[in-house]
Structures are given as C-alpha cells and as structure tokens.
Amino acid sequence: MAKKGNEAPGKGFSEQLLRWDREQNRRQMPWKGEKDPYKIWLSEIILQQTRVEHGVSYYNEFVRNFPDIKKLANASEEKIFKLWEGLGYYSRCRNLIATARSIALERNGVFPKTYEEIVTLKGVGPYTAAAISSFAFNLPYAVVDGNVFRVLARIFGIDTPTDSTEGKKYFAQLANELIDKKKAGAYNQAIMDFGAMICKPVPHCDQCVFNKSCYALLNKKINELPVKEKKISIKKRWFYYLLIEHNNQLAIRQRTAKDIWQQLYEFPMIENTQDLEQDGILARAEKQNWFIRGKYEVVTQSPVYKQQLSHQLIAGKFIHIRVKNKPAQADWQWVNETGLGKFAFPRVINQFLQKAREQSLF
Template sequence: MDKQFFTKQLLKWAKTVDRPMPWKGEKNPYFIWLSEIILQQTRVEQGLPYFLKFKKKYPTVHDLANAPEDEVMKLWEGLGYYSRARNLHFTAKNISENLGGEFPKTLDEILKLKGVGVYTAAAIASFAYDLPHAVVDGNVYRVLSRYFGIETPIDSTEGKKEFSSLANILLEKKKAAKYNQAIMDFGATQCTPKLTDCKRCFLKRNCQAFQNGKVFELPVKSKKIKKKTRHFNYLVLNVNGNVWVQKRTQKDIWQNLYEFPLIETETLLKKDVLSKHDIWDDLIGDFDYDIKHISTPFRQQLTHRTIIGTFLEIDLPSNFSIKKNTYIKVDRKNLSKFAFPKIIDLYLKDNSLNLYSMLQDLE
C-alpha cells in the first residue's frame, strides 16, 4: 500500500477544502485545549457556541482558574459529560497556580494534565507547537480502517496500537498540524459514518473498503455496550413558592450538578409505593403532604444509559423543612441560577409554562 500516496493526496485535498472553525489555525494552546475538551464526545455544531462562550468569558487560563466552580458548571450546562467541566476547571487552576500560567510544551507534559488523554495531547502538541504527533480520533479510525482495509477492532488494545502506529507513519512530520487537521476534516466531511460519497472520492481507486464493498463494515468494534435504564423520581417539595435542591456529589453521572430530592428506583413506581420508600420517610416524615401533580416521564439518553425522570409536585405546610443540611431551600424564581442536568431543565421549562398558565387561570 502506497502510504506516501495517501498522505500526499490528503494534503492536496485539504487545500481545496474550506471548513472554517474558530479554533482552526489557532496557536494559543489554552484555546486549543479548551476547544478539544469541549469537542470530546460532542458534535462540532453543538460544541461551537460553548467554545465561543468560554473563550469570551474566560479569555485567559487565569480567568478560568479564578472562576467559581458553580459558574463554570452553569456555563457548561447542556453539554453533558460533566466530568470534563470539572477537569477543565481543575487543570486551569493547576496551570495558573503551579505552572505560572504556562501551558506545557511537550506531549509527555501535556499528557500529565487531568482530563487530557492521548488524542487530546497529540492535538494540542501538533496544533499549538507543530510537534510530530498524529491524532487518532473516531474520524481517523474510520478513514484508516477503510482505506487500508484494517479489520482489527478499534476498541481493542491491539487495534489501538496498530492504528496509532500507522497514523504516525502516515503523518507528514514537518506539517503535523496541517496533516492532522486534514485527516479529521476528511473523516468529518467525506469519509463519514453514514453518507459516504465514495464515487466522488479521490482515494477510491486505492481504497480497500471501497474496492471490496466493505465501506459500512469498517471500522470494526468488538464490544457492544448494553444500555441500562435508570428511573429517577424527583420530589419537588413546595412550601410557599420555595423548593429544595442539593448538589450531586457522589461518583456518578452529573457530579456537581444540582437536583431535587431523588428516589431512584429500578422501575417506574406508583405514588403509593413511592410514598412508603425510606427516602420519602426521611424527607417528609409525619408532615401532611398533598401531591399536586405528577409529570409525565421525561427521558434523557446518555451514552450507556437511559434516564427516565418523573417529577412529583408535593405541597407541604409552612413549618416543613428538610433536616439534612445538604439540601438548600430555594425560591422557585431563582432556580435558573443553578446548573441542572438536562432532564431537570426540560421539566422546568415545561413546568414553568404550566405554572404560568395556572397563574393566568387564577387572574
């Protein structure tokens, strides 16, 4: 297989492509790092407004380091994979406080940063400093496995080694940034997962997958991940327009985001069963309560699990309070100041309409 042909053709193609992105050609490692963290497991269209918001709000690594964590989480709200936001903040503090604000300049040093894996480190090293490290992301796996007809599973240790070594052989070492950008652009616009326009591809003559009718069989993945469903029953405990929220601090999804008191169950439960749950008893105890409304279930799809969220609006007397001090009492009007998971935002948006129309009905 002519590896030189592949690299040469790819770089030639890149000259004809106009895919403007605000981080393209960027040499400031802080902005490159920011964009790479935002774009991990996120589509460009979704990540772009977040990159612009972060860049504007925190123009230097010191600005990000000095921001309160809740503010960073709020700005990240809706983007998912919240551990990225926590690592982003942690790393900004580390760079600002321990490295004098200087971004590390070698691959090994960049790899030591929290939240930075092999792909992100290679991207920063090549884009910011033109260091000869090939990136291997989903686009690169797809393009290489198809063009070279490689059937080794990309999620196996063997596959990772094989693709990484091939990517580094193909890399045009003196033009690392350009080459890495070119192969990623090619995967994102031409050799795409579903709508692959092979007939018009300049590589089709040497492309093994095209020649052997295997385009949609590659790349190969060995593990099929089973999706789990979790049922979240949220208790929206109302006392004169106030409700209670708490921060999710446990090692689980949505760490450091806020939520209403939660009873997690294996299946969707009826209110009579829920009201006998230990957590219900701990929260409400002997207080008189009135379940005003039970929402229809909301759904949020995460990579490995589906979350079904149901919200119970429960009125309680004015002397009610939650004993546990992890809960914060909040005026409903101020809920928008907190960073919530998407499922709660969906409920609040829907619910605010209901409340609004209820108020109008009363007028």
Template structure:
C-alpha cells in the same frame, strides 16, 4: 501507498477543504485546549456555542482557573459528559499552580493534565506547537480502517496500537498541524460514517475498502454484538417444470440446507434494476428468460446476522447453462431442506401471493 495517502490528503485540504471553525489555524494553546475538551465525543455544531461562551467568559486560562466551580458548570450545562468540565477546571488550576500559568509545551506535560489523553495531547501539541504527534480520533480510525482495509477492532488494545502506529507513519513531516487538521476535516466531510463521498474521493484509487466493497462495514468495533446485515437475492429459475437449487456448503450459515441460485450483494439493491446488475447478467449469461415476478423482501434474524432476502422468479426459454446447481422438479422441492426464509417464500407462493 503511504506517500500517496498523505500527498492526496494534503492536496485535497489545500484545494477543496472549505471547513471553517473558530479554533482552526490558531496557535493559542488555551483556546485549542478548550475547543478540544468541548469537542470530545461531541459534534462541532453542538460544541460551537459553548466554545464561544467559554472564551467570552474566560478569555485566559487564569480567568478559568479563578472562576467558581458552580459558575463554570453552569456554562457547561447541557453539553453532557460533565467529568470533562470537572477535569477541565482541575487542569486550568494545574496550569496555574504547576506551570506558573503558562500552558505546557511538551507532549508529556500536556498529557499530564487532567482530562487530556493521547488524542487531546496530540491535538494541542501539533496545533499549538507543531510537534510531530498524529491525532487518532474517530475520524482517523475510520479513514485508516477503510483506506487500508484494516479489520482490527478499533476499540481493542491491539487496534489502538496498530492504528496509532500507522497514523504516526502517515504524518507529514514538519506539517503536523496542517496534516492533523486536514485528516479530521476529511473524515468529517468526505469519509463520513454514513454515505461517504467515495465518488469524489481523491483516495478512491487506492482505497482497499472501496475495492472490496466493505466501506460500510469499516471501521470494526468489537464491543457489543455486531449484527451483520446481508442481502440475498434468490433467482428462482425454472425450466420445463424444474427449479435450480443447490446444497449450501462451506464455512457459512445454513450448512447442508438447500437454496435457489444465490446472488449476495454487500448492500440492498433496487430489485427493479436487478437485470442491469453485472453479477446478475454474468450469472445468466446466454440464458434467455422471462421475468415472472419479484417477491417482497423477507427478513430473518440470526444470532449474528440479519438476512434480507428477495426472490426473483424467472422462466428460462431454453436449457440454461447453470453450473453448480441441479434442476429439480417443482413437486420434489418438498424433499429438500431449506432455510426458513425459503420455506416462507415457498409457502407464500403456494398461496398465490406471487
């Protein structure tokens, strides 16, 4: 599984990666360092002009170390996270004073510089010196969380440790620079936060999240209340004046309340295409029906979840073979408890809205 991952990633990089950036492939630790500081929590497109400006103004680390603070901050203006600028300047002067103007070439020494943490140290160590340190940035967290189906929060201590160890295991021996560059490019181009290119992904065959349909839910971050979105499609199936419902049980919301035939999907569905969904057809197998209508979308906000519901009105042509649900006369529905979403729906329907 791990060899597959690394092999596919490297071959994708070789065959399909067309991403170019001024600092890519170079060995000059000063330029690599500068690019990495600028790119912390910053998009490449946003940082690019700043990188060009800094390289032009300060071609070497000695130039930067000798520059007046105000001038350097002026160059940084508009980029944000200004502590980066302050630390960068301090590091430049550290390099001059402690390392005689020569960029340090061990991981520990690199990380001892101000503004350089584990990520930036690994990036410089690998790109400039091909040292075997795997980078762990937002891209790597996302790719590994999805590919291995890891739900450990990436912003927890345990998560950082777990992902760091895994990233290190996956690092291609002797190819640290190329591998680290490849995995970050892959995250930016293929395994994007939104709308990842799963159909074209060379890792798709073994991607746990893709198989489990949890790609959009990964990676998990613990900070802030994560409000999960869920998409319910309720099939209001009627036959001879009776409606199929069941009582909700189990470890989930709305325990002991009733509901119609539920089809939950991991993502919103085009209700018009519902009849071609495998889950829908398998649910209604051998139940001839007529489609009477589809309701508008209902939204309900719970503490930790947002529930989006839509109701599909069907009339069975013959006795349906639906298990786990009971047939209740429409007039008796008022004897059962339903979640607000469903009572809203029933209210609307009684008003003739559907």
C-alpha cells in the same frame, strides 16, 4: 487474526491528503488556525465525543467568559458548570477546572509545551495531547480519533477492531508513520476534516481523492469498516424527583456520588430499579424525614420524562409537594424559581422545567 489488507502505507497518502486540504477543504471552525494552546486545549476538551456543531456555541461562550486560563482558573465551579450544562460527560468539566487551576497556580498560567507534559494533564489523553502538541507547537504527534479510525480503516483495509488494545496500538502506529512530520498540525487537521466532510459514516466516495485506491470502496466494504467489537448494555433506572415547596421555594441538592451527573444539581430524588406507585414513593420520602405524614399535600404528578444515556435509560417523574414545615436537611439548598437558573441540571430535569414554565406551573 488482524487482516491488514492494503498494507503499504503508500508514500502518497499524506501528500494527497494535504493537496485535498489546500484545494478543496472549505471547512471553517472558530478554533481553526488558533495558536493559543489554552484555546486549543479548551476546544479539544469540549469536542471529546461531541459533534462540532454541538460544541461551537459552548466554545464561544467559554472564550467570551474566560479569555485566558487564569480567568477560567479563578471562576467559581458553579459558573463553569452552568456554562457546561447540556454538553454531557461532566467529568470533562471537572478535569477542565482542575487543569486550569493547576496551570494557573503551578505554572503561572503558562501552558506546557511538550507532549510528555501535556499528556499528564487531567482530562488529556493521547488524542488531546497530540492535537494540542501539533496545533499549538507543530510537534509531530498524529491524532487518532473516530475520524482517523474510519479513514485509515477504509483506505488501507484494516479490520482490527478500533476498540481493542491491539487496534488502538495499530492505528496509532500507522497514523504516526503517515503523518507529515514537518506539517503535523496541518496534517492532523486535514485528516479529521476529511473524515468529517468526505469519509463520513455514509461517505461521499464520488468526491473522494482516494477513490481509485481505497480498499473499502474497491472491495465493497464501506459499511464493514471500521470494525468495533464491543456492544454496550443499557440499564434502566427510575428517578422520582420531589419538588418540595415551602414558602415559594424548592429544595435542591448536589449529586456527589460516583455516578452519572456527578456535581450537577437535582431535586431530592427517590430511585428505584422498577416503576413505583406514588404511595410507595411518598412512604420512602417520609421514612427519610423529608416531610411528615399528614403535614403536606401532593399538588401534581408529572408524566414520565425519559432520557437516554450511553449506558442507561432514565425514567424521571416529578411530584410536586407542598409542605407545612420546612425540612431540615443539611445538604439541601432552598431556591426560588429565579434561583434555579444559577445551577446546572441534567437534561431530564431541564426538560421538565421548560415544560413547567410553559404551563406556568411556577
């Protein structure tokens, strides 16, 4: 099944990689060379499935606000989520908070020093545990991320799908054979830098130190490797947000369901599996006693704002409504425009708010 191509790992791989790192790698990042496991952990959580350029400013702000893990553990969830706002994958933020608090309370703020302990932390899997272990403590655990899949698949000609169980196991084993155990941190950093700078999705083979031996280059399979097998299906959802205004304040609520954007805030929202006319939206809102027929006015309705998620396409519409009587919904908070700034919202809402402010609708 799995064609392994150029099988012999080649003793020279890690030596060549580390030489490239010493002589040609100019990549700089705020956390590079960092030895504080807290900051390494923080950077790794932020960077999961996230481009370095996107994560850098978030990392700097987190370090500025929370220089050590106890500061983070003692901060309010509201504040931490506000700093995370816009990064996506908000379960990372929830796990970040849980882990910070458990280390602060149960370990007096001292970060664990073994791979086995580190990998048990919430939000820390094999990749992140290997990264922290090797960067902070120089322990010999090879990282396997998207860069490593790409580099190894191409150089050694491995077409086992990276998103299969067999593939994950095979790449992890190969990576742990290749790693220079005495320079684990440097090796792990080097292979990821190499994947990000040279062996990119569209690679710079002319600058590659492996271009005399790379399986993919020699066999014209650059665009075929690595292999991924699963395709995702996109579900479409319609979100009708109601900007319910009373006494210059708007109602917001926190999302608590096991769904996208859990723990972020939103305006009271009617969801539908297909497009819905304004009358239908208002009827459903009335049925939930959000406002009473005849006792409100519709101020405006926005155009459609679309947001593409990894598995869903959200179509959001915003209907501004002024009510005469203040609805009594237990899970609503009433905030003025300034107050909105304290809460973390999904992108689609922030895009609307930005546009609304530009047009001074508030």
